[in-house]
Amino acid sequence: MQQDPASMDHLWLPFTPNRQFQQAPRVMVGADGMHFTTQQGQQVLDGISSLWCVVAGHNVKPINEAIHQQLGRLDYATAFQFGTDRAFEAAQRIAELAPGDLNKVLFCSSGSEAADTAMKLALAYHRARGQGHRQVFIGRERGYHGVGLGGMSIGGIPGNRKVFGAAMLPRVDHMRFIHDPVHHAYVQNELPVWEEDPLLELEQRILPLHDPSNVAAIFVEPVAGSAGWYIPPLGYLQRLRQICDKHGILLVFDEVITGFGRLGAPFAANLFGVVPDMITFAKGVTNGVIPLGGVICRDGIHAAMMNTDAPAHAIEFSHGYTYSGHPVACAAAVATLDWFREEDLLARAAQTGPQLGAAVHAAIRGLPGVVGIRSFGMAAAVELAADPAAPGKKAFDIFLDCLAHGVLVRSAGDNLVLAPAFVVTPAQIAQMVETLAASIKRHA
Numbered sequence: 051m052q053q054d055p056a057s058m059d060h061l062w063l064p065f066t067p068n069r070q071f072q073q074a075p076r077v078m079v080g081a082d083g084m085h086f087t088t089q090q091g092q093q094v095l096d097g098i099s100s101l102w103c104v105v106a107g108h109n110v111k112p113i114n115e116a117i118h119q120q121l122g123r124l125d126y127a128t129a130f131q132f133g134t135d136r137a138f139e140a141a142q143r144i145a146e147l148a149p150g151d152l153n154k155v156l157f158c159s160s161g162s163e164a165a166d167t168a169m170k171l172a173l174a175y176h177r178a179r180g181q182g183h184r185q186v187f188i189g190r191e192r193g194y195h196g197v198g199l200g201g202m203s204i205g206g207i208p209g210n211r212k213v214f215g216a217a218m219l220p221r222v223d224h225m226r227f228i229h230d231p232v233h234h235a236y237v238q239n240e241l242p243v244w245e246e247d248p249l250l251e252l253e254q255r256i257l258p259l260h261d262p263s264n265v266a267a268i269f270v271e272p273v274a275g276s277a278g279w280y281i282p283p284l285g286y287l288q289r290l291r292q293i294c295d296k297h298g299i300l301l302v303f304d305e306v307i308t309g310f311g312r313l314g315a316p317f318a319a320n321l322f323g324v325v326p327d328m329i330t331f332a333k334g335v336t337n338g339v340i341p342l343g344g345v346i347c348r349d350g351i352h353a354a355m356m357n358t359d360a361p362a363h364a365i366e367f368s369h370g371y372t373y374s375g376h377p378v379a380c381a382a383a384v385a386t387l388d389w390f391r392e393e394d395l396l397a398r399a400a401q402t403g404p405q406l407g408a409a410v411h412a413a414i415r416g417l418p419g420v421v422g423i424r425s426f427g428m429a430a431a432v433e434l435a436a437d438p439a440a441p442g443k444k445a446f447d448i449f450l451d452c453l454a455h456g457v458l459v460r461s462a463g464d465n466l467v468l469a470p471a472f473v474v475t476p477a478q479i480a481q482m483v484e485t486l487a488a489s490i491k492r493h494a
């Protein structure tokens with residue numbers, strides 16, 4: 051069906067240059083497997099799992115079917131004061147995947163809500179233990195934790211913060227970023243070994259400045275996704291855990307991207323052998339089909355919140371959303387996790403990720419304007435030389451050009467990212483890498 055251009059007048063698109071879009075609209079009308087169909091009938095290979103979401107590919111029949119069945123059985127039930135069978139089931143399945151005693155799940159509908167939920171839970175937990183003075187949050191430069199006021203404040207992507215000054219939470223600090231373009235511009239499925247210690251700054255400057263006894267939580271993406279797929283130095287996450295333990299600070303892994311298989315493991319926490327105090331998730335948990343997010347927290351956090359003298363009818367954590375644990379979204383999550391098992395998707399991601407990385411390095415390293423390539427798990431990023439006169443422009447142009455040639459890649463600042471569904475074939479990897487390489491050459 052052709053869309054009448056006039057009918058596009060009312061939609062304001064998120065994180066999109068809307069003026070440019072109006073000149074040349076990009077409209078998807080169908081999707082199946084690894085491909086979209088555009089309004090013009092073009093087939094486009096989805097090289098980014100539709101923003102890291104569609105990890106099993108599009109139009110997975112058992113997930114669709116589970117949603118239909120749930121709609122006919124219980125479409126929605128008020129979330130406050132009630133649970134649904136499906137929400138309990140989804141929580142159990144998710145907790146089973148998470149390592150250690152990460153056993154309690156709070157649902158919401160997005161990664162942004164998950165970040166803000168985790169921040170509020172950190173404050174409430176410390177207060178419940180008589181440490182209400184712990185109110186400082188620490189994030190990291192170029193981190194992304196969504197667009198809520200909390201997540202934006204601990205996030206560190208300059209463009210997302212620039213115009214919201216007064217809305218930024220006070221008492222938030224940021225660690226230095228984890229990229230060393232001199233020694234580790236090229237990373238291929240391994241953790242860079244840094245000679246210097248990137249966490250000395252946290253220990254010697256940031257924590258003493260605020261006093262560690264005031265710090266509620268440190269938030270990191272185990273692999274920095276939205277900034278452009280930056281891989282943590284060897285030992286970094288383990289040392290962060292030790293520092294947090296030493297000072298009674300909660301460690302939160304934002305696994306909205308890394309959760310549900312992107313690294314070939316259920317969570318980055320499993321892969322790195324580090325148990326954070328909370329994991330935030332969204333996206334892949336339902337294969338992106340229906341919004342669902344959440345926070346998995348350790349038993350001790352839950353126990354401290356339940357250990358209260360308040361009367362039995364008092365709510366222990368005054369927080370939640372109308373759609374927390376929506377039964378249709380939870381049915382999609384259960385079906386997605388069933389499909390993970392059925393199709394062995396974690397193992398497939400673990401196996402195919404290095405092939406993607408090898409293909410990107412082989413075809414793109416050395417091309418004009420390329421200053422770095424980082425691959426890890428089932429994603430790879432190509433970094434282009436920055437142009438101070440037009441930041442991000444070339445990457446955006448290459449994104450448009452690849453789309454015109456039938457492949458969806460993602461531009462993130464000066465990076466171009468590939469992060470396909472775990473069912474991608476070798477031929478599809480070759481197509482996306484060749485298309486990207488050809489476009490980079492055209493834009494030399």
Ligand SMILES: Cc1ncc(COP(=O)(O)O)c(C=O)c1O
Pocket residue numbers: 159160161162163165194195196197271275276304305306307332333343
């Ligand atoms: C690490 C991380 N946290 C949070 C979010 C925000 O998720 P949402 O867009 O669902 O609010 C994202 C989105 O890309 C993300 O990558």
